Amino acid sequence: MLNIKMKVVENVAVANEVYRMNLVGNVPQLVPGSFVELSVPGFYLRRPFSVAATAEGRLMLIYKVVGKGTAAMKDFPVGMELDVIVGLGNGFDVARARRSALLIGGGLGVAPLYQLAVALKKRGVDSTLCAGFNSANDIFLKEEFADVCTEIRYATMDGSCGMKGLVTEQLLDIEYDTFYSCGPLPMLKAVQAATHTPGQLSLEARMGCGYGVCMGCTILTVSGPKRVCKEGPVFEKEELVW
Amino acid sequence: MVDTTVNLCGVKLQNPVIPASGTFGFGAEMSEFYDLDLLGSISIKGTTLEPRFGNPTPRIAECAEGMLNSVGLQNPGAEHVAKVEIPQLRQRFHQPVIGNICGFSIDGYRECCRLIAPQVDIVELNISCPNVHNGGMAFGTTADGAAAVVQAVRDVCDRPLLVKLSPNVTDIVAIAKACELAGADGITLINTLLGMRIDLRRRQPILAQKMGGFSGPAVFPVALRMVYQVSKACNIPVVGCGGVRTAEDVVEMMMAGATAVEVGSENLRNPFACKEIVENLPAVMNDLKISKLTDIIGIIE
Secondary structure, three states, X not given: OEEXXXXXXXXXXXXXXXXXXXXXXXXXXXXXXXXXXXOOOOOOOOEEEEOOEEEOOXXXXXXXXXXXXXXXXXXXXXOOEEEEEEXXXXXXXXXXXXXXXXXXXXXXXXXXXXXXXXXXXXXXXXXXXXXXXXXXXXXXXXXXXXXXXXXXXXXXXXXXXXXXXXXXXXXOOOOOOEEEEEOOHHHHHHHHHHOOOOEEEEOOOOOOOOOOOOOOOEEEEOXXXXXXXXXXXXEEHHHEOO | OOEOOEEEOOEEEOOOEEEOOOOOOOOOOHHHOOOHHHOOOEEOOOEOOOOEOOOOOOOEEEEOOEEEEOOOOOEOOHHHHHHHHHHHHHHHOOOOEEEEEOOOOHHHHHHHHHHHHHHOXXXXXXXXXXXXXXXXXXXXXXXXXXXXXXXXXXXXOOOOEEEEEOXXXXXXXXXXXXXXXXXXXXXXXXXXXXXXXXXXXXXXEOOOOOEEEEEOHHHHHHHHHHHHHHHHHOOOOEEEEOOOOOHHHHHHHHHHOEEEEEEOOHHHHOOOHHHHHHHHHHHHHHHOOOOEHHHHOOOOO
């Protein structure tokens, strides 16, 4: 956990109501699947965001306008200085993937899978991305994923890109030794049932602090109450109870 | 050099700044941000006799200048807190510790106090949590109910006993006086105000519990007013709590009558809130020509 100042160097629309914000600052190397808490001027609580990519001194966030806070964010000008807490949560265990990993994402949950796919490629692991969206114009980071994944399968609810239907309906013939997933709860539940190996699921939650002190985001797991912001957001498939 | 020390119910604090219960856990997470030893004290997460999961989520909602929470006293239970959490906190924090206890029956409060009191320097009796049924606030909203719990806990508590009161009452002074009469050594004011928010698109309350405790800078004037009223009416120290976010707020609370000041929600948006307040306090005192902080306690007539 580190509280730093970062500067906006890019803040552009990349899909329907979805924006890409690039920030620069003294950010350390971040574990894929960890998240950040961004202070939005005029709003009391910070906003948690997954990290889509990191490089030296650079951070990429993909966010969707869903309320007043994110609506204010899309107007952040280039050059604006932001107060960010980075390195929150546990992140994905990249090391467990041996030869091939399956990445399953839904909607904005696809964003943190990009940093993960980059890290897996560095380790020589083949990644198959199965990404589900409502429609073709909701899809983001298409070219970026194409550079780091060995196979990509899209599923859209309206059939405008890839298979028509749910992302979890196309996993059967894929070979993998572990999987990683991030997306809405109903999707994660379906992923739990549709996968045949152990794997990790990243959860989203309404948070107060993001660093483990308010107990606002607690879920019940097989081993008792866990904070999504601290013990999570990434949980083992077997840990979650629905 | 300014003097920031205060004496809270016979316990000397190096400064009056105390993270409020429920906004600081048991200190472990916050110690990753800064050295906790600069704090006056810490009021640890509200503890009940038995472990509690708390309320369903969402438990957090936002509002202008503040937030709502309906956490519902999630905690690992008094035995675990006494045996594991407090000893761990003592390893990284060498100032007085305040144990915050809550219950659902008078017996529950007593048993919880029996386990927690020996491990802490001050006990803070929470009879004001708005987020649990038949507990907390049920005792704290009448003078008789408050007095009954305080008396029962007093008998088993050999530590200074603070009583944290709810602002969701008509006459805070009557309840505070009843607590004083029943043996309280001090009063903490205030717990959260009961509030509610609605998600317009879902046409549902944001909180799964529908209602929750409202806190943050917006409640500061309410807390300050109650600190003023109670400190004038009672002869025991008052700990001011509610919407404090700056060193100036600390001074204002003390002028209203507070002997020490708890910082709550601000810890959840700025992890360095208490550190910044402690570090800014001497400069603010210099600016206001205060050499000894205790000189200004309750100076407002």
